[in-house]
Amino acid sequence: MTRYQIGELARMTGLPVRTIRFYSDQGLIPPTARTVGGYRTYDGEAVAKLKLVRTLRDLGVDLPTAGRVLAREVSVTDVARTHADAIDAQMRTLRLRRAVLRAVAKGGEMELMNELARMSDEERQRILDDFFEEVFGPYELDPRFEQHMRSVRVELPDDPTTEQLEAWVELAKLVQDQDFRAAIKRMSAQHEEQRRAGVDMGPRSDGQREAFDFAISQARAALDAGIAPGSPEAREVVARVNARWAEALDVPDDEDLVEKLRSYADFADPRAERYWVLLARVNGWPGVPDTSAERTWLREAGQPFG
Known part of the structure; x- marks a missing residue:
């Protein structure tokens, strides 16, 4: 031998x-x-x-x-399987650290980024559920609406992009902001009042959707043209939008539409739309158009959005 x-x-x-x-x-x-x-x-x-x-x-x-x-x-097979699982966990940790560092390199808050990124799925969802409970819990809302809102999950992937991590940090800060919570609670109270009054809380008609799109396009054109919300030109834009909404709601165009239009969530606090933009970004959903700038311009331009 x-x-x-x-x-x-x-x-x-x-x-x-x-x-x-x-x-x-x-x-x-x-x-x-x-x-x-x-x-x-x-x-x-x-x-x-x-x-x-x-x-x-x-x-x-x-x-x-x-x-x-x-x-x-x-056996080698058992060791390989166990070790591969351990490496997977290490890689997830490293990818998360990489996302945090890249986000911090872009100007993010390091400690906050790291804390929010390292949360478990349950901890992240708890932040959202706490928000839902405060802004919806005290009110009698349309069950379909409330169920839809509460069913939303935060699903930050194991390998988030820098943009997803930044979106999650902004979303977490947004839903914990007391001013934003107060605004959503006011919307919930209004929703409850309208529901008790028998106002149809269902989806908008085609005409209403078209009126909304028209309003956003008018605001975008005004922004691109540099028209200030308080200017005479802005009042002309608002008049056109007001007339289109009057037609969509089938009311006289000289009727005060302020309260009517405030019942539509599309013209609520622009941060409410930002919530959906951020959630879509975190979860990797198809992009949600961000019209917060247009909404803000309309709100500042006066009736029926102020």
Whole structure:
């Protein structure tokens, strides 16, 4: 039977002599025999074991586990599966750290970014559920509307982009902002009042949707033209939008539409739309158009949006 000394094993396996000697001293690769001069010798099985240990170590498996594999206490398959799972977890952590660092590099708040990013799915959802409970809980809303809102989940992926992480941080800050919560509570109270009064809280008609799109397009054109909300030109824009809404709601165009239009969520606090924009970005949904600038201009331009 062929015997090899440590120097030969080193050449055959690519491992340093001192490493092979250490493995031998630890009992992982015991010598098969010794020469008359006391030098250790190893057989072909030792060569195979050394190559296996080298491969396991290259893959990051710790030495005690490698020893258990050699002793056949665990299989290579089990070790590979367990180690792959551990690497997956490490990669998720590293990707999250990378997203945090890139977000911080763009000017984000490091401690807040890191804290919010490291939250579990349950912890992130708890922030949203707490928001729902405060702004919807005290009111009798349309059950379909409330169920839809409360069913929304925050699903930040394990490998978020910088934009997703930034969106989650902004969303978390938004739903915890007391001024925003107060605004949504006022909307909920109005919703409850209208529901009790028998106002149809269902979806808008095609005409109303068209009127909304018209209002947004008019505001966008005004913004692009540099028209200030308080200017005479802005009053002309508002008059056109007011007339279109009057037609959509089938009321005289000289009727005061302020309260009527305030019943439509599209013309509520622009931050309410920002909420959906951010949520879509976090969850990787198709992009939601952000018309908050147009809404703000309309609100500042006067009736029926002020």
